[in-house]
Amino acid sequence: xxxxxxxxxxxxxxxxxxxxxxxxxLWFLVFFLVPFVVVLKISLSTAEVAIPPYAPLFTFxxxxxxxxxxxFGNFAYIFSDPQYILAYLSSLHYAAGTAxxxxxxxxxxxxxxxxxxPNVRPMLLMLVIMPFWTSFxxxxxxxxxxxxxxxxINNFLMSIGVIHEPLNILNNQFSIYVGMVYAYLPFMILPLxxxxxxxxxxxxxxxxxxxxxxxxxxxxxxxxxxxxxxxxGSLLVFIPAVGEYIIPTLLGGADTLTIGTVLWNEFFGNRDxxxxxxxxxxLIVLLVxxxxxxxxxxAKEGEKA
Amino acid sequence: xxxxxxxxxxxxxxxxxxxxxxIENVVKTFDDFTAVDDVSLNIYxxxxxxxxxxxxxxxxxxxxxxxxxxxPDAGRIFIGDxxxxxxxxxxxxxxxxxxxxxxxxxxxxxxxxxxxLQRDGVVKDExxxxxxxxxxxxxxxxxxxxxxQQLSGGQxxxxxxxxxxVKRPKILLLDEPLSALDKKLRExxxxxxxxxxxQVGITFIMVTHDQEEAMTMSSRIAVMDKGKLVQLGTPSxxxxxxxxxxxxxxxxxxxxxxxxxxxxxxxxxxxxxxxxGGQLLIGRGVGYGLGHPTSVAIRPEKIRLAKRExxxxxxxxxxxxxxxMAYLGNSLVYHVVLESGKVLKITAPNLGSHPENxxxxxxxxxxxxxxxxxxxxxx
Numbered sequence: 001x002x003x004x005x006x007x008x009x010x011x012x013x014x015x016x017x018x019x020x021x022x023x024x025x026l027w028f029l030v031f032f033l034v035p036f037v038v039v040l041k042i043s044l045s046t047a048e049v050a051i052p053p054y055a056p057l058f059t060f061x062x063x064x065x066x067x068x069x070x071x072f073g074n075f076a077y078i079f080s081d082p083q084y085i086l087a088y089l090s091s092l093h094y095a096a097g098t099a100x101x102x103x104x105x106x107x108x109x110x111x112x113x114x115x116x117x118p119n120v121r122p123m124l125l126m127l128v129i130m131p132f133w134t135s136f137x138x139x140x141x142x143x144x145x146x147x148x149x150x151x152x153i154n155n156f157l158m159s160i161g162v163i164h165e166p167l168n169i170l171n172n173q174f175s176i177y178v179g180m181v182y183a184y185l186p187f188m189i190l191p192l193x194x195x196x197x198x199x200x201x202x203x204x205x206x207x208x209x210x211x212x213x214x215x216x217x218x219x220x221x222x223x224x225x226x227x228x229x230x231x232x233g234s235l236l237v238f239i240p241a242v243g244e245y246i247i248p249t250l251l252g253g254a255d256t257l258t259i260g261t262v263l264w265n266e267f268f269g270n271r272d273x274x275x276x277x278x279x280x281x282x283l284i285v286l287l288v289x290x291x292x293x294x295x296x297x298x299a300k301e302g303e304k305a
Numbered sequence: 306x307x308x309x310x311x312x313x314x315x316x317x318x319x320x321x322x323x324x325x326x327x328i329e330n331v332v333k334t335f336d337d338f339t340a341v342d343d344v345s346l347n348i349y350x351x352x353x354x355x356x357x358x359x360x361x362x363x364x365x366x367x368x369x370x371x372x373x374x375x376x377p378d379a380g381r382i383f384i385g386d387x388x389x390x391x392x393x394x395x396x397x398x399x400x401x402x403x404x405x406x407x408x409x410x411x412x413x414x415x416x417x418x419x420x421x422l423q424r425d426g427v428v429k430d431e432x433x434x435x436x437x438x439x440x441x442x443x444x445x446x447x448x449x450x451x452x453x454q455q456l457s458g459g460q461x462x463x464x465x466x467x468x469x470x471v472k473r474p475k476i477l478l479l480d481e482p483l484s485a486l487d488k489k490l491r492e493x494x495x496x497x498x499x500x501x502x503x504q505v506g507i508t509f510i511m512v513t514h515d516q517e518e519a520m521t522m523s524s525r526i527a528v529m530d531k532g533k534l535v536q537l538g539t540p541s542x543x544x545x546x547x548x549x550x551x552x553x554x555x556x557x558x559x560x561x562x563x564x565x566x567x568x569x570x571x572x573x574x575x576x577x578x579x580x581x582g583g584q585l586l587i588g589r590g591v592g593y594g595l596g597h598p599t600s601v602a603i604r605p606e607k608i609r610l611a612k613r614e615x616x617x618x619x620x621x622x623x624x625x626x627x628x629x630m631a632y633l634g635n636s637l638v639y640h641v642v643l644e645s646g647k648v649l650k651i652t653a654p655n656l657g658s659h660p661e662n663x664x665x666x667x668x669x670x671x672x673x674x675x676x677x678x679x680x681x682x683x684x
Contacts, residue, residue: 205374206407208394210472211424220420224411 036284043277044070054273074278084262084279088286091259094248095241098180099188099234105181106188106233111222113189114196125193128186140179140250147175147251171253179247184240188233195229196222228297235294239287259283314524315539316349323385325350325508326371326476331380333366340366342532343380348476353502353509355519358529359555364512367529368478371510372401384475395424400474404481406465408453414440414464415449421472439467442501459490466498470505479511483518495521516556520544528552549683550600559602560649561682566597573676576601580647586620588676600682605652607678610639612661613669622673625649627664639664641672 045054059067078084113124131139146152147170154166169175199222207217245260252258259279266276316322324347333341341363348354356364369375371382373394382389389397400421409417415436422432440446443463453461462482469477482498483491499522502509513519519526520540528536528543528551536548547553550561562585568575574587576599585601593599611617613624628648629640632655639651651672656662664670 202403202405202407209401210421211395213395
């Protein structure tokens, strides 16, 4: 990547370089900023039975005046209705829980891959990435078959006689966590691996030489040096997990309340686009903090490399 | 050699002296490659010992076995009566200074140095005291709070030294300690390292590929080649009496002559050399029978170069033409072609410009050397 950038810099005359950078910026402008402005605009409107189902922001008055009507009521509404607050809290709770569990599972996996023999590493990494080859929806759906009352796990446990009644492990918090951890684990493992793989092995030798037993060396050297990887992995899991819709819908119970399900219901159930947009805008604002944190740590990683 | 100039430190000549470190018949193989092949060594307390050899000669493997990062396939390593084989690195009374320094990037200089003491459970006040003392020893007191990235290469090298010294190991292992420094700093640091070693009185074992470094700093040198110990001795022993062609060529440079032994007495011997164009007088007797093919090494600085017409009172002399010359500032290097076509390398001190020592390319010259300059070496 770096070599490619350097090559590009050499090939292109100085003034054209600006245009190369303009490409990605334009992409963000068109496909991120513009939709966001549209959503923001809708969030400041009110619902109407019309096509599109919301009142226009700008209207022309009889005497040629341009009227701008911005309703902030939606924002006041979602912050006064406990349902939205609860949905946000529950989404944050699932996302944080998923980040912690994926870290607990992902760190040992990433460590094992990073310390494995170099010739088996590509295969192990391939195994981590392999689930992406199948549709996300199908993979989550498959968990229903594994977790349901007469699913794989219950049938197996009953056949060996560990339990006599099927366990209730679908359509509750547990199944949501199973699905989220399963789906987001690669996003934790990959940044952790790339961090741990760069670790200078002689640092651990030096720690050992200075009298540190292996676990002490891990705590004093490996763990603090992998902190940027831990932060990057946690945020890569946390941020998309907050807005997750498919997993709570498929694996959660009917009463599951997350920001993703609320959004869906407002858009497609109530056809209240302004409230749905308000929920989306609030979610983005909520996530800007963690996103900036991620960028900060990535910049730090970049400096080191 | 700095050691010999201050006192006669030669415990290896004392039959009653107990070696501090004993390496007995150590072997290490990686897959089908024998890195260390049956090496035995005794190293004495207070020595500055060098393991010298080219890359892949097994010197670093041997050092890493002393530190505990590798386990020998066969043989034993003792410090005093303690068998080191089987002990983890953190259980050994030795410390190592790494070639890359391996400083912990997330810790300040102070914390890097204190790390080993904390592992030993030294009380806090003593840690502070000992860290301050060792920082003073390496003259880095004002950099205690810096991170390693904020230091220059030479400063990092001294932090690494301080970190490995602060635990007062019985033996300090140094893996190419000066290789990351530039030439000028390297020379200054050579002396500094020897001074520090004498101040702390700890045995140093250094791995190096740089023969000049080994010569300057060491009490003794072990020359290694292809996993084997080729020659063990003081710098001057190894330089003046190399055992074989490899050592002769690795430590400095030499001119070689070969031929059958034609005369062998107690105090001198002679070989017949075609390349030399006659008989070569050697200043000592040798252990071969007459007619045995013999190799003789002569150091470039021991050959005298003169104009053809000048008188030269040396037992070994011949004529040739000056082929090339190089001006090195402090010395001059000449390449002389003998009548046989053999090219000899000669170095001479830069004595200043004088008609007698001003030579020109293709000039007919004569060269000569003493019988004592000829050293018989194994092939």
